[in-house]
Amino acid sequence: MSYEPDWNVLTQTCPSRTSLARIANKWTAMIVIVLGKGRTRFRDLRAAVEGISGKVLTETLRDLERDGLVTRHVFAEVPPRVEYELTGLGRTLHGPLAAIGQWAEAHTAEVLENRERYDQER
Amino acid sequence: MSYEPDWNVLTQTCPSRTSLARIANKWTAMIVIVLGKGRTRFRDLRAAVEGISGKVLTETLRDLERDGLVTRHVFAEVPPRVEYELTGLGRTLHGPLAAIGQWAEAHTAEVLENRERYDQER
DNA sequence: CCGAATCCGTGACGATACTG
DNA sequence: CAGTATCGTCACGGATTCGG
Numbered sequence: 634m635s636y637e638p639d640w641n642v643l644t645q646t647c648p649s650r651t652s653l654a655r656i657a658n659k660w661t662a663m664i665v666i667v668l669g670k671g672r673t674r675f676r677d678l679r680a681a682v683e684g685i686s687g688k689v690l691t692e693t694l695r696d697l698e699r700d701g702l703v704t705r706h707v708f709a710e711v712p713p714r715v716e717y718e719l720t721g722l723g724r725t726l727h728g729p730l731a732a733i734g735q736w737a738e739a740h741t742a743e744v745l746e747n748r749e750r751y752d753q754e755r
Numbered sequence: 756m757s758y759e760p761d762w763n764v765l766t767q768t769c770p771s772r773t774s775l776a777r778i779a780n781k782w783t784a785m786i787v788i789v790l791g792k793g794r795t796r797f798r799d800l801r802a803a804v805e806g807i808s809g810k811v812l813t814e815t816l817r818d819l820e821r822d823g824l825v826t827r828h829v830f831a832e833v834p835p836r837v838e839y840e841l842t843g844l845g846r847t848l849h850g851p852l853a854a855i856g857q858w859a860e861a862h863t864a865e866v867l868e869n870r871e872r873y874d875q876e877r
Numbered sequence: 878c879c880g881a882a883t884c885c886g887t888g889a890c891g892a893t894a895c896t897g
Numbered sequence: 898c899a900g901t902a903t904c905g906t907c908a909c910g911g912a913t914t915c916g917g
């Protein structure tokens with residue numbers, strides 16, 4: 634794995650920032666977390682990521698496919714069936730995103746307390 | 756460190772999802788990455804996170820302060836000086852977010868290739 | 878001069894209806 | 898069932914102005 638130290642997400646024009654913007658968002662995180670469990674059908678993905686609309690799910694999956702993080706498997710059946718799966722590249726992203734999700738779950742109690750204290754003080 | 760298995764970012768109404776939404780965004784990631792280097796003045800933060808507007812930086816820092824991830828130090832000077840610093844809780848988030856940033860920098864070449872291939876095929 | 882508030886446009890997101 | 902299309906809404910984000 635070659636690393637390009639020239640690329641810096643903090644630099645405005647660096648292409649790496651477009652990658653950061655794509656992966657550092659809640660829908661991408663949740664989708665990749667679910668896909669980490671294995672190949673998943675569109676319908677099940679939509680059910681697992683509670684609250685996501687079909688439109689947003691489709692769009693996010695398209696973007697992930699375009700970036701080579703997800704592969705799309707279409708079955709010529711009626712009713713149609715489409716399954717999504719992490720690519721090798723996508724699997725390298727699963728760990729970091731899962732860590733973010735786990736951080737959120739593990740520290741929410743503390744965060745909620747902090748919010749209450751902050752809101753009371755003002 | 757107690758972990759609450761009941762909390763699940765995939766559940767629509769779970770409070771942990773509000774935490775996820777806050778930390779899984781590009782501005783938060785970049786700000787926390789910079790603050791990981793140490794206490795930083797607002798002006799320098801704005802310069803380091805290239806392209807961010809003053810308004811967005813202020814708002815994001817307020818939210819991070821509210822959640823207890825960042826402390827705000829105001830100096831009664833002219834011109835004014837305000838410095839921001841990660842809290843203990845904020846430092847526990849630095850690693851995961853830095854990993855996301857490093858992933859973006861490390862895999863952008865591959866992502867760009869994938870995008871070109873995808874766009875040519877259609 | 879630096880930090881923050883105000884104003885306002887744009888784009889993301891959700892809901893609905895429709896097609897293959 | 899898996900999208901696509903259209904539209905309405907609203908939060909995000911940029912430019913500008915204000916305050917100290």
